[in-house]
Amino acid sequence: TGARSRSPTPSLSSLPEDAPHAKILRLLRVLHKLNVIEAERPEAVKRSLPESAFVNNKLTAKLTRQLEEPMIVASQCLPDWALDLPQHFPFLFPFATRYNFLQSTSFGYARLILKWQSQQTRGQDSSRRDDGVGFLGRLQRQKVRISRKHILESAMKVFELYGSSSSILEVEYFEEVGTGLGPTLEFYSLVSKEFARKDLKIWRDEDPLKSGVHVFHPHGLFPAPISPEDIANDGGQKRTHIFRVVGQFVAKAMLDSRIIDMSFNKIFLRLALGEEVVLTLETLKLVDADLANSLEKLRSLATVRSSGDKMHKVVKDQVNIEDLEVDFTIPGYDIELRPGGKDLTVTSDNVEEYIHEVVEAIVGSGAKLQAQAFREGFSKVFPITDLQAFTIDELVMLFGNSDEDWSPETLSEALKADHGFNVESRAIRSLIEVMTEYDAPSRREYLQFITGSPKLPIGGFRGLNPPLTVVRKPHEPPLTADDYLPSVMTCVNYLKLPEYSSKEVLREKLGVAMREGVGSFHLS
Structure with a gap:
């Protein structure tokens, strides 16, 4: 309760199709999308506008005023425009306002009342304070006691049992007297690390030879491909189950305002949100830059060879693409790209097929099941589609990988x-x-x-x-x-x-x- 049901593409009841302002908003959305594409280009010189250029201060003030009335929000009486605009045209509002909107409309009735009460307590204006409202929000607390020696196993059990509960999760440790916020925050921090362990074999490790118990992921955590054998055995359930729990863990942390320490890859977050990801080497660079560069060199070898006899003679003395003895398996994994792939050598004739299949196996189908499991786990707590009001960079920050000001x-x-x-x-x-x-x-x-x-x-x-x-x-x-x-x-x-x-x-x-x-x- 406490939030109007929000589907991924609800009808815009406040915006008739032929209304002049609706056409202007749709044009702004296209311009904003073009601006995002320009900002993400790898070139050093960018011609993009700052996000603040699209923010409408008057609409922001108007929406903030609406969200300051908890009874209107809780009774689902927000005007249609206040629901439509933040979801479909989020660029009109700054991050703080959109995050306030998410907390007010997605986190449930009791949290809404407590949030409002907390703001009233911190605010200086006591004339509008209504102490009676506090009794309207009763938030249950779920206390669990776990063992430090078995953090991951305990976390899996806790989130399977209570991950979808609306109550606040509080953690204590066996043989320790500490209770409350401190041990709970440490629990979220420890579990964040546990989920990135190498021995789970669920994430890509950019340097498997590097010492340490956690995967090396300078570009953020991205799923390792699942072998056809695992999919044939149980549909990949064993490997994807942990992604489902990770999704619950992240959503529960957001719901309870807990800080987590997980750095997710931006492409994985796009897949988890159901956004379209273009299968190119440029996309692969955002997941594994070294592999993408190697594939580009492989392509250039094939291009040089096919560009003429004279050039071919010069290159032939140096290296032939067949001499590299690359086969149709996923680099770094003993997984065939196609049946019989181990016995099929990459040549200048089939190198484009090989590159396409590698990108597909890593960024496309290779991460599809894991992203879907993460999405399902997250949505058990609150709909992951409610995060569509945020940019990928903002989600990376929300999930615990933001720059900090220590000035x-x-x-x-x-x-x-x-x-x-x-x-x-x-x-x-x-x-x-x-x-x-x-x-x-x-x-x-x-x-x-x-x-x-x-x-x-x-x-x-x-x-x-x-x-x-x-x-x-x-x-x-x-x-x-x-x-x-x-x-x-x-x-x-x-x-x-x-x-x-x-x-x-x-x-x-x-x-x-x-x-x-x-x-x-x-x-x-």
Whole structure:
């Protein structure tokens, strides 16, 4: 409940076909699509407009005003235009407004009321606050207790049982006293890593020889092809089942506003959303650039050979395409592209067929079942078609792979000093300087220590709720502040920091706490 049913292509009840403004909107949609294509071109010089050029500020303000009335949204009384425009012409609205629309119309009645209540609490205008509305939204909590030694197995079971439930999932660990937000955020972080394990053999690994337990995926996670034997045995169910759970996991994280740490390939996300993907080497480059470049070289060899006797004689002394002994199997996998493919050599006559079949086997049919399973799992929580209001880059950000702002200005604004500290305290200034100097791995460690997740939520440090709070940790004589380590309350993003004698001591002690304080939740 709480959202009008939204199909992928509902009729535009607010836009008659022959209305002048409808024609203008359709023209804008075409222009926006052309602009997106131009922006995605690999050339260095792009002639595309920024996304903000298409945003209509008046419509944005009007839609925001509609979404501020929870009773209108919850009772499904939004005007037709407020449902039609964000779905069919999302470029008219900035990301924040579209995300607000998704939360208001797709996440259910109870979450809508709680979201509105939270905004009222944070807002300064108490004259419009209605404390009675809070009783209208009762959100159930589902607590589960799992073993750290069997994170993946536990996660699979948890999402099979409760993945489609509308209740908020809370996780605790056996033999640990920690409860609430901290352990739950860490659970989502740990499971994100577990799903990218090499031994699952469900993702492409661009460097199988690279050490480590997780796949190497600089272009984002993309499914490994499923062999015909697996499809013949059980229709690929065993291999696709985990993709179904991954889909549920991602959707549940969005529903509960949990941060996940999964970097999906943009082409895979297009396939999961049901978008059309052109089967070309340019598309393959976005999945595996090295393989695409190798296939281009193979094509150039065949082209040179067929371009004339004189040129052919020069090249023949160097290399023949047949000498490479490439057969009709998927590169890197023992899977035939066609029956008898292992015994069929690639020649200058059939090289185009080979290239087409490789691209089809990786980006086309090779990822179709996995994308479909992800889509089915996701839609058990809320319809994946509701994500069509977002660009692929925005979805990559939503799923936990966004750039983060760690500038001193942002940190100073977002950090709340309290109980013994203020914004001018030497310890606070030193902490901000240390945080600013962190490299990417140290940032992940710091966030894992403070919040339970290695990534910031949407909105960065400003999006932390409650805000990051730093308080003074007292010391007892004869010990000094330098004898203590910092401690945290991850559930409320709360750092207890001793007033160290110098910035160097602060950096050292914080580093020790970050390394030793992860992996369990106990009383501080």
